[in-house]
Each structure stands twice: as structure tokens, then as C-alpha cells.
Amino acid sequence: MLQSAISAALIGAAVGSVLAGGVLFARAQTPAPAAAAVGIDNFTFNPQTVTVKAGTTVTWTNRDDIPHGLAATNNAFKRSQALDTDDSFSFTFTTPGTYQYFCYIHPHMTGTIVVEAATGSNTTP
Numbered sequence: 001m002l003q004s005a006i007s008a009a010l011i012g013a014a015v016g017s018v019l020a021g022g023v024l025f026a027r028a029q030t031p032a033p034a035a036a037a038v039g040i041d042n043f044t045f046n047p048q049t050v051t052v053k054a055g056t057t058v059t060w061t062n063r064d065d066i067p068h069g070l071a072a073t074n075n076a077f078k079r080s081q082a083l084d085t086d087d088s089f090s091f092t093f094t095t096p097g098t099y100q101y102f103c104y105i106h107p108h109m110t111g112t113i114v115v116e117a118a119t120g121s122n123t124t125p
Contacts, residue, residue, distance in 0.1 A: 034052065034057070035056065036050050036052050036056055036058045037058075037059050037061065038050060038111065039061055040060055040061065040063055041063040043064065045109060045110070045111035048110070048111050048112065049111065049113075050112070050113050050114070051114040052093060053115070053117070053118050054093060054095065054096050054115055054116065054117055054118045055094060057090050058090065059088050059090040060080075060089050061087070061088045062084065062085055062086065062088075064085065068105055070083075070102075070103065070104070071102060071103075072099055073100040073102065074100070076097075076099050082105065095115065096115045096117045097114075097115055098113075099114075100112055
């Protein structure tokens with residue numbers, strides 16, 4: 001009887017370890033959120049056009065010595081605060097489509113974000 005109890009305890013411990021390992025493995029396999037970066041330097045957005053999948057967060061970082069601000073031409077995202085040197089602004093694009101934006105302080109500065117469906121082909125909202 002004691003031997004049966006010990007065997008059951010050992011089997012239970014082994015099964016618990018395997019299940020716990022499977023949970024840890026599943027967590028390790030969770031993909032990180034997608035991200036893209038746009039630099040602001042010398043009065044330009046670099047790259048000027050970025051293509052991403054829906055669900056991607058785009059981060060703009062000002063590398064100029066003067067402030068810049070971001071606004072979407074169709075108000076698709078909330079306009080940023082004025083970004084001083086090394087300040088950043090991020091927005092997560094969830095809907096496929098083409099998004100034009102500009103610097104509201106220097107309107108000649110323009111850029112485009114093309115958002116494709118997370119799976120399959122691109123569709124326009």
C-alpha cells in the first residue's frame with residue numbers, strides 16, 4: 001500500500017512538471033507585438049513610407065534640434081504633442097488602409113503608413 005502511494009505521488013509530480021513546462025513553453029512562444037520606427041531628422045520622416053500589418057505600433061522619434069508634431073491628414077489618429085529632441089510618439093494601427101500624415105509645425109514634411117491586413121491581402125477601409 002505504501003509503495004502504491006509513493007508511485008502515485010511520483011507519477012503526479014512528473015505529470016505536474018510536464019504540464020507546468022508546457023505552460024512555460026506556451027508563454028515563451030507568444031509573439032511580441034509588432035513595431036516599426038520612423039525617425040524625424042533634417043526636416044524629413046525616414047522612412048517616408050512604412051508598410052506594416054494591422055496591429056503594429058509605429059513610433060516616431062524626433063532627432064532634429066527643433067520641435068516637430070504629427071497629425072494625420074484625415075484625423076485617423078490623435079495628433080501628437082510637439083516633440084522635442086529625442087521625444088517619441090507612438091500609435092497602433094489596427095485598421096488596414098493608407099494613412100497620410102504630416103508635421104503640423106512644418107506642413108511640408110509628409111509621410112505615409114500603409115497598413116495591410118494581419119493575414120491575407122491589403123484592404124482599404
